Amino acid sequence: MRIVVIGGSGHIGTFLVPRLVRAGHEVVNISRGTSTAYADAPEWAQVRQVVADREQQDAEGVFGATVRGLEPDAVVDLVCFTLASATALVEALRGTDAHLVHCGSIWRYGKSRRVPIDESGAGAEAPLDEYGVQKDRIARMLKQETASGGLATTSLHPGHIVGPGWHPIGPLGNLDPAVWTAIANGEPLQVPGSGAETMHHVHADDLAQAFQLAVEHRDAAAGEDFNIVAPTALSVRGYAAIAAAWFGRTATLEPVTWDEFRASTTAGHADASWGHLDRSQCFSIEKAKARLGYAPAYEPDEAVRESLRWLVDNGELDLPVPCVLGSEPPPPR
Structure with a gap:
């Protein structure tokens, strides 16, 4: 065609x-x-x-x-x-x-x-x-x-x-690189809401x-x-825990109110977080699988990890222990 x-x-x-x-x-x-x-x-x-x-x-x-x-x-x-x-x-x-x-x-x-x-x-x-x-x-x-x-x-x-070449939506539902730095360093991460909100x-x-x-x-x-979408969605706390493990860390989450969160970051990052977490979405792909034969190869965390690796390797994200991300992308599922 x-x-x-x-x-x-x-x-x-x-x-x-x-x-x-x-x-x-x-x-x-x-x-x-x-x-x-x-x-x-x-x-x-x-x-x-x-x-x-x-x-x-x-x-x-x-x-x-x-x-x-x-x-x-x-x-x-x-x-x-x-x-x-x-x-x-x-x-x-x-x-x-x-x-x-x-x-x-x-x-x-x-x-x-x-x-x-x-x-x-x-x-x-x-x-x-x-x-x-x-x-x-x-x-x-x-x-x-x-x-x-x-x-x-x-x-x-x-x-x-998400993919190699650009920043992924992170565990707090925004593009703030400081979130990844905090996770990689094992620093506490201020989380608005319950932590159960989902992103797909x-x-x-x-x-x-x-x-x-x-x-x-x-x-x-x-x-x-x-x-x-990917086969599964990630909750805020699940996403943070998975990401922390890439750096040999354990995620430490500090619940805060939305007002407190807004006071701790920029208006743009706070608005992005609200936009993603307030929706708290998770979707079915059964229709695409049945009618089109859609078969996604990546779980969401694998896709994000590949994106982070590209950003680190290309000098667009400065993380303290990039070696933990590995030199090869995870095998597609």
Whole structure:
């Protein structure tokens, strides 16, 4: 197939584009041309690069025509954040035989009510912020588009994406490097809430696997939405304990109120922690396993450990005992 990937130079595309090339597909990557993939791979030499500023072309009303003009069999949209942008692309592709696969987010769901949360959404409250609201609206529009006999569409909703090349969401639900330093040094870690709150990560290559499966199993994927996460979720205290063991330490957690926590860190880190821990999400992947054959290779802690190793090895995270992380990534499950 000719597969057009929109925004293929980021987290997901770093793994997805080489996967698609290895599978024998013709791949076209649309990006602004301002960045490259997080990890180099020989397959990128076979990828056609198209430079286009989506935001600008959306404003001009021509982005959909740009995509349609590439005559794709499938379009993987990794960087769509508003219903208006998604609708414009659907309208441009309607009438073709293309299959549009959209990257959503588990933040289309709000706080957990019943876990694991499945695609019905019955296990969660309404989305909590505009990002989640837009992702939910897009997913519903796409499902309705296909159900009404229009364009073939699918939406995938990843958890907290982690992989080599960028910082993972840590045990406190934020990107504060000081959390990792405290864990590695065996220092007490101030934890807001109960410590039982959960986060659900996914390795970027497992997510790429799901996109490839959705493209290659169009009949099973069309008109559907799928949660794409690791086989298990991590609680705050469990995550901290696992991470401390990587450094030969035992996690020491000090419960604090949210007001106390906010006073001890930056507003940005505190807001990120609240956003992740207040939702306290855990998801089912049974639908993706049954319909697509999704088989994630990484448990969440293995994915995070690989990411930390890359950050240490590349001088982006200064930890006192990096040797404990080892020189080789853990074997995929």
